[in-house]
Amino acid sequence: MKVLVFNCGSSSLKYKLLEMPSARMLAGGEAQRVGPPTAQPACIYHRTNGDQQQHQVDMPNHAVAFQEVMKLLTSDTRLAPDAVGHRMVHGGTRFADHAIVDEAVIGELEAIQDLAPLHNPPATALVRACQSRYPHLPQVVVFDTAFHAAIPDYAYTYALPRDLMSELGIRKYGFHGTSHQYVVEEAARLLDRPLDEFNAVSCHLGSGGASLCAVVNGRSVDNTMGYSPLQGLMMSTRCGDLDPAVALQLLTFAGGDGDSVENLLNKRSGVLGMSGMSADIRDVLASVEQDADASPRLRRTVEAYVWRIRKYLGSYLATVGSADAIIFTDTIGETSPQVRWAVCAGMEVFGVSIDPARNIAATHLPADVARDDSKVRILAIQTNEELAIARRTFSMLSGAAGPLQKEH
């Protein structure tokens, strides 16, 4: 089965065509600058067999981008997809599991799109376009929130008036679920542990968003992100945890304009706001390492970034019971040995002992960077959300809903 996976950004459309279950990649690419015209022309970078082509084409919206991508793929009959898998950031309370698309599902997707105003609307429009253009092509929607559907009520509930929470759908949803689930399954396989007995803390440290996930018996039991992706760790431009009274104070300053405060806390805080230099913690790390006189502001940015991860790691190691592994993934987690070291060093009380040489040497992933005597393994694993989505799509459509690691 050739599964075409779409990962819809606010102004981009990434895609991969994978032969399933072998997971062989047949084609892939990205449509960039989807939406209103920008200074540079919109363009599709299309890759097949190590060959990359560029196609300049106007793409005023994701539906058009989708049609252009389909044109490229179907020009070669060997690349015509048998099924489509869509990444959807937010499934609300309605979608505790992934869903095979039909009219009813599309209607419900449209009803919940305000939950993630940047991500859900274009992805939903894409599902709709795909359904009307190719009504016989089976589609599956894979939700980032679905992995977190098993979080217990005492961890997903906020201490707010209950009627207010049910009225507005306020609860912890958690995010990055597709990535966390993928690396957790990979980690269990690598360590040869049954997934349903596997406990871990998964650290998805992206160059943009970042979250930690507590995993018990292969399932998410907590995530540092909450009702929205704003809560939790300090991120590239998001503030993460903040005293709600401070948010209120900002709201007062802004004359009650919630949008402007949301923008401030999501786009101009975090590493960018604190450092005043870059939204990428690797830039800040590099200047602190190279310059002994780096400003205290930069040093504090690095310290605060690492400190928040360490605190949550301690929280989750204390709550998951016997952890088998700590998993690092996504851009920072995969490529920054400095961050892995700063997070794991001195955590011996939790049975965690990182090996400095292995950590530095870990360029080919997956890698185990823990010392031999560490009770908890420390793994760096490359995330692959597209493959995870292709696996879900394949298993849902073939009715084989068993543990996915058996596909290998």
Added chain:
Amino acid sequence: MNILVLNPGRRILGYAFFGQGGRHPLLEGTCNPSCGPQTDVRSLLTILRDLRQRCASTAGHHTTDVVAIRTLYGGSAFGKATLVTEQVVATLGAIAPEAPLHLPGLLVLIEACQEIFPNRPLVAAFETAFFVPLPPREHLYALAADTTGSSSLRRYGFHGLLHEAACAHVLRLTRASRPGTLPRTLSLCLEPRPELAAVAGGRPIMVTGGATPLEGIPGQTSCGQIDPAIVMALAQEKGWGPEQIDAVLTRQSGLLGLTGQPTDLDMLFTDNREEYRLARQMIEYHILRAAGAGVAALGGLDAIIVSGRFTQAGRVLGPWLREQLHLPGRPQLPAVRLEFYTETIGRIVADQALAAVRNTARRSVA
């Protein structure tokens, strides 16, 4: 020395009068009106005059020697209990906008105390003082420096007086049994707004309280840690203004919001009612997560100490926490010490006031 401790709250003024060396107050209670920003100075003077009279007759016509005020906020300016001087009053006036609900009323109370107890040392003991030395990595929020237009925005804890006294107690016990070690301690303070701090020796490393007492573990009516985006969602979806949102988050949330009825920690942990189940598990889970973060901050754990007025909850939560904290890399022995600290806030403030008066006297002699 006879010490009168004043504990100004939003709606009431608490007091406790301690005679020479006594652990228990000779006189204690509360009176109206409050010391809020709108406090009427004249009624306050009447109350204090009356209080002076009652203290004097209780203590066998001895006078009040020292007056001490429990102060909820002192910002970065006050790292310990301080004898109130003109300079101190000026500083408190300057930082008053940082705590608009407390400091203006406090300044009125100070003025009244100076009039009723002239020539008596007046000491302010700050709940935030213990947390002034928190490391920047812990006290900074990930905001741009110009976000709030205020350089004073940072994390404090808000039960510093109890944490400090409790951890000093642990220090005394450990010095006796294992001299030369600085105990790594989790200090759990069970008050209407519970707070957990991680303390290395006597130095705080991490705390759940925030820039205000709203952040952290949910309280009797306060929400504790929430996604900051929820604040904006309430503004956008409900059309509420900041004051209305503040009222919901601080007075209608927490245990009240979850159970739908006035509930405190002792009720939650002694009564097995089904409607308490979720709130109880949430409090446990918040405490366990905070404790895990605290152990990560400390790099180990030697002691847990539980303080605060909800002692029945403490008797359940203390052993539960020691049992639940999973620390596979920690040596089995010595076991994590579990202690309960039962001294009242009044006595702690009195002790700090005495120390402040003695230190000042010593300095002026030197």
